[in-house]
Amino acid sequence: MLNKTTTTLAAAAMMLSGAAWAETFEVQMLNKGEAGTMVFEPAFVQIAPGDTVKFVATDKSHNAESIDGMIPEGAEGFKGKINEEIEVTLDTEGLYAVKCLPHYAMGMVMTIAVGEGVEMPEGYLEGRLPKNAKERFEEQLSNL
Numbered sequence: 175m176l177n178k179t180t181t182t183l184a185a186a187a188m189m190l191s192g193a194a195w196a197e198t199f200e201v202q203m204l205n206k207g208e209a210g211t212m213v214f215e216p217a218f219v220q221i222a223p224g225d226t227v228k229f230v231a232t233d234k235s236h237n238a239e240s241i242d243g244m245i246p247e248g249a250e251g252f253k254g255k256i257n258e259e260i261e262v263t264l265d266t267e268g269l270y271a272v273k274c275l276p277h278y279a280m281g282m283v284m285t286i287a288v289g290e291g292v293e294m295p296e297g298y299l300e301g302r303l304p305k306n307a308k309e310r311f312e313e314q315l316s317n318l
Protein backbone atom coordinates (compact mmCIF):
# COMPACT_ATOMS: atom_id res chain seq x y z
CA MET A 175 0.00 0.00 0.00
CA LEU A 176 1.31 3.47 -0.86
CA ASN A 177 1.28 6.06 1.83
CA LYS A 178 1.69 9.76 1.15
CA THR A 179 5.47 9.85 1.71
CA THR A 180 6.08 7.04 -0.77
CA THR A 181 4.09 8.69 -3.56
CA THR A 182 5.85 12.02 -3.02
CA LEU A 183 9.24 10.36 -3.27
CA ALA A 184 8.22 8.51 -6.41
CA ALA A 185 7.12 11.76 -8.05
CA ALA A 186 10.41 13.44 -7.14
CA ALA A 187 12.40 10.55 -8.57
CA MET A 188 10.47 10.73 -11.82
CA MET A 189 11.17 14.43 -12.16
CA LEU A 190 14.89 13.95 -11.55
CA SER A 191 15.27 11.21 -14.10
CA GLY A 192 13.22 12.44 -17.02
CA ALA A 193 12.94 15.18 -19.59
CA ALA A 194 10.91 17.17 -17.09
CA TRP A 195 14.27 18.30 -15.77
CA ALA A 196 15.49 19.68 -19.14
CA GLU A 197 16.12 23.40 -19.35
CA THR A 198 15.93 26.02 -22.08
CA PHE A 199 18.76 28.53 -22.46
CA GLU A 200 18.22 31.75 -24.39
CA VAL A 201 20.91 33.23 -26.60
CA GLN A 202 20.33 36.65 -28.09
CA MET A 203 21.45 37.71 -31.54
CA LEU A 204 22.66 41.29 -31.21
CA ASN A 205 24.12 44.12 -33.31
CA LYS A 206 25.89 45.36 -30.22
CA GLY A 207 26.55 43.55 -26.98
CA GLU A 208 28.90 43.78 -24.05
CA ALA A 209 31.65 41.96 -25.96
CA GLY A 210 31.46 44.10 -29.10
CA THR A 211 29.42 44.34 -32.27
CA MET A 212 27.66 41.45 -34.03
CA VAL A 213 27.54 39.02 -31.15
CA PHE A 214 25.65 36.13 -29.69
CA GLU A 215 25.00 36.75 -26.02
CA PRO A 216 25.97 34.75 -24.06
CA ALA A 217 28.67 33.54 -26.44
CA PHE A 218 29.32 30.37 -24.43
CA VAL A 219 26.72 28.12 -22.84
CA GLN A 220 27.23 24.90 -20.94
CA ILE A 221 24.18 22.66 -21.02
CA ALA A 222 23.20 19.08 -20.19
CA PRO A 223 22.23 16.55 -22.86
CA GLY A 224 18.54 17.03 -23.67
CA ASP A 225 18.56 20.73 -22.86
CA THR A 226 17.40 23.29 -25.42
CA VAL A 227 19.02 26.46 -26.72
CA LYS A 228 16.70 29.11 -28.09
CA PHE A 229 18.12 31.78 -30.40
CA VAL A 230 16.28 35.06 -29.90
CA ALA A 231 16.17 37.61 -32.74
CA THR A 232 16.56 40.65 -30.49
CA ASP A 233 18.11 42.54 -33.40
CA LYS A 234 17.36 41.86 -37.05
CA SER A 235 19.41 40.42 -39.93
CA HIS A 236 20.98 37.55 -37.99
CA ASN A 237 20.67 33.79 -38.08
CA ALA A 238 22.02 30.84 -36.14
CA GLU A 239 23.46 27.77 -37.78
CA SER A 240 25.89 25.06 -36.74
CA ILE A 241 29.27 24.98 -38.46
CA ASP A 242 30.04 21.88 -40.52
CA GLY A 243 32.84 19.86 -39.00
CA MET A 244 32.56 21.64 -35.64
CA ILE A 245 29.79 19.61 -34.01
CA PRO A 246 30.03 16.23 -32.26
CA GLU A 247 30.49 13.20 -34.49
CA GLY A 248 27.15 11.70 -35.43
CA ALA A 249 25.21 14.77 -34.28
CA GLU A 250 22.76 16.54 -36.53
CA GLY A 251 23.44 20.14 -37.51
CA PHE A 252 20.89 22.94 -37.59
CA LYS A 253 20.31 26.03 -39.67
CA GLY A 254 17.97 28.91 -38.95
CA LYS A 255 16.84 31.42 -41.53
CA ILE A 256 17.58 35.12 -41.18
CA ASN A 257 15.51 36.56 -38.28
CA GLU A 258 14.27 33.09 -37.39
CA GLU A 259 14.10 32.19 -33.72
CA ILE A 260 15.05 28.55 -33.68
CA GLU A 261 15.08 26.20 -30.72
CA VAL A 262 17.50 23.31 -30.82
CA THR A 263 17.50 20.41 -28.40
CA LEU A 264 20.95 18.86 -28.20
CA ASP A 265 21.33 15.26 -27.07
CA THR A 266 24.88 14.44 -28.16
CA GLU A 267 27.71 15.39 -25.81
CA GLY A 268 30.48 17.61 -27.13
CA LEU A 269 31.00 21.01 -28.69
CA TYR A 270 28.70 22.77 -31.13
CA ALA A 271 30.10 25.78 -32.96
CA VAL A 272 27.43 28.22 -34.14
CA LYS A 273 27.71 31.08 -36.60
CA CYS A 274 25.59 33.85 -38.01
CA LEU A 275 26.13 33.54 -41.74
CA PRO A 276 25.96 37.25 -42.71
CA HIS A 277 28.39 38.24 -39.94
CA TYR A 278 30.65 35.21 -39.79
CA ALA A 279 33.65 37.19 -41.07
CA MET A 280 33.05 39.75 -38.32
CA GLY A 281 33.30 37.01 -35.74
CA MET A 282 29.63 36.45 -34.95
CA VAL A 283 30.02 32.96 -33.50
CA MET A 284 29.25 31.16 -30.27
CA THR A 285 29.91 27.85 -28.58
CA ILE A 286 27.62 25.34 -26.91
CA ALA A 287 29.22 22.70 -24.69
CA VAL A 288 26.91 19.74 -24.07
CA GLY A 289 27.78 17.62 -21.07
CA GLU A 290 30.29 17.80 -18.22
CA GLY A 291 34.02 17.77 -18.79
CA VAL A 292 33.85 18.43 -22.52
CA GLU A 293 37.25 18.78 -24.15
CA MET A 294 38.20 20.45 -27.39
CA PRO A 295 38.68 17.85 -30.15
CA GLU A 296 42.05 17.77 -31.88
CA GLY A 297 42.29 20.29 -34.70
CA TYR A 298 38.99 21.91 -33.74
CA LEU A 299 40.14 25.42 -34.70
CA GLU A 300 42.31 24.42 -37.62
CA GLY A 301 39.74 24.78 -40.36
CA ARG A 302 39.43 27.82 -42.56
CA LEU A 303 37.98 30.11 -39.94
CA PRO A 304 37.75 33.87 -40.35
CA LYS A 305 40.33 35.53 -38.08
CA ASN A 306 37.71 37.32 -35.97
CA ALA A 307 35.72 34.12 -35.54
CA LYS A 308 38.79 32.18 -34.48
CA GLU A 309 39.70 34.78 -31.87
CA ARG A 310 36.26 34.70 -30.34
CA PHE A 311 36.17 30.90 -30.39
CA GLU A 312 39.48 30.83 -28.51
CA GLU A 313 37.99 33.06 -25.86
CA GLN A 314 34.82 30.99 -25.63
CA LEU A 315 36.75 27.73 -25.39
CA SER A 316 38.80 29.06 -22.50
CA ASN A 317 35.64 28.42 -20.44
CA LEU A 318 36.08 24.66 -20.80
Ligand SMILES: [Cu+2]
Pocket residue numbers: 212235236237274275276277282
Ligand atom coordinates in the same frame (compact mmCIF):
# COMPACT_ATOMS: atom_id res chain seq x y z
CU1 LIG B 1 24.62 38.34 -37.46
